[in-house]
Amino acid sequence: MNADEALKILNAHASTLVVPYPHWIGGKNADQGPSYCLPCAEAKVEAGEAEYVDGGWQQDNDGCCHCDTCDRLLEYNLTDYGAAEELEHYLANPPSAPISPEDAFHVAKMLKHDESSPEAVAIAVAAAELIVLVKEAQP
Known part of the structure; x- marks a missing residue:
């Protein structure tokens, strides 16, 4: 799975949320x-x-x-600092199943900020794969 595919899965999962502007x-x-x-x-x-x-x-934030x-x-966009903070958070606390729509939203925001970061891509792909696995396991 690549970054674009992961982002599509994350955004679809997060689409159940109604996220207003601040x-x-x-x-x-x-x-x-x-x-x-x-x-x-x-x-x-x-x-x-x-x-x-x-x-x-929407505004730029140093975190969610x-x-x-x-x-x-x-709703928010991450600053460089905010994306680094989110990356650090998910490196220390990797996403685990089931991925909530809100976690999918946050991981997608992190990935959208820097799709060239191998760590961000790896976290996003792992989260997207967990979403797919849980959906496949449901009857």
Whole structure:
């Protein structure tokens, strides 16, 4: 299996997820650093912790992106540093069956960042092969 085939399998497995773009809050005294899903960002405004909601588009991250309040997975692109961090994570903690759609999403993001990395390709291929094996074992 090559990187393109692995990416296709990973993306298909992750396609069961609904992954929204991140949002941020703004205004006087609002912490503009964390990312939120839209409902949690709007709740911050309603609670008086911010004046407005910003965002709704993909951004580059130094790691995977989750809502700071509810931990929902949010859309992201990895920076070079973020891809290196994800690679280090998966080298220390190789994917194991069953591969969740969220893990497939993260591995695909890592691979998309650098398809020339032999380590990233190996991790992605291993994860894709596990997805295929589990699907083949199901009746």
